[in-house]
Amino acid sequence: MISSTIIDLKDDRKAILDVLRKYPFVHPIGAFPILYPVPGVTPEIGTIQMARDCDLFILILGGRYGYVTPHNKSATEIEFEAAYFSDPTKILVFVKDVPHIEPAQRVFIQKVLDYTRGYWKHKYKTPEELKNIFENAFNTWISKRIHGYASKPIEFKFVYLVLDALSQYHVEIEYQVTKSDIGFSVKNNEKKEYVLYVSKDEIRQNFWRALDEVVSKLLTFLYYSQINNV
Incomplete structure (x- = not known):
């Protein structure tokens, strides 16, 4: 699943999707530009289900915090938490180098990248750079998957x-x-x-x-x- 804000990261999401489409065994899910539907439920419940059930959760963090739900958290943060509590080892994090970061987004980024409880970040500046960085990270993930690590309890x-x-x-x-x-x-x-x-x-x-x-x-x-x- 690709998770991020949409308006500011459309090209970045497409860059990830371009890499994933090289692999016929991969079936990307998420919002734009994938538009993978989850019938019979609200968008919030649908994206939470996708985050919980996906094999790999790809989190892209830019400067915007995004839509804040009635739970006082952004949709992206709620998706991240659903993925984390499902399997904290299935998450890859990519942080875009941007000139301005909203205060709420800065707090969220600090939470995700906490030194002892968070994730190693892959930093990038352009969608093209993201393509190369993501493909390397994805191949490492695939290698662990082949050895049976990802499917273990x-x-x-x-x-x-x-x-x-x-x-x-x-x-x-x-x-x-x-x-x-x-x-x-x-x-x-x-x-x-x-x-x-x-x-x-x-x-x-x-x-x-x-x-x-x-x-x-x-x-x-x-x-x-x-x-x-x-």
């Missing part, structure tokens, strides 16, 4: 990202998934064990914050273990 993705973040430290990390939480354990050179649990509810509600906390705590244990051994 959210708990699997969380464990995968924890292990990937710590892989460079060459330590053995064990994990256990229970009905309500995920436990991680790591041992230092003296075989002292550190065990950490994170609830599945916390992972679903605050995926990136939970990931940052788990990785930080495990790294802190390993760091101080090394210092004490010096």
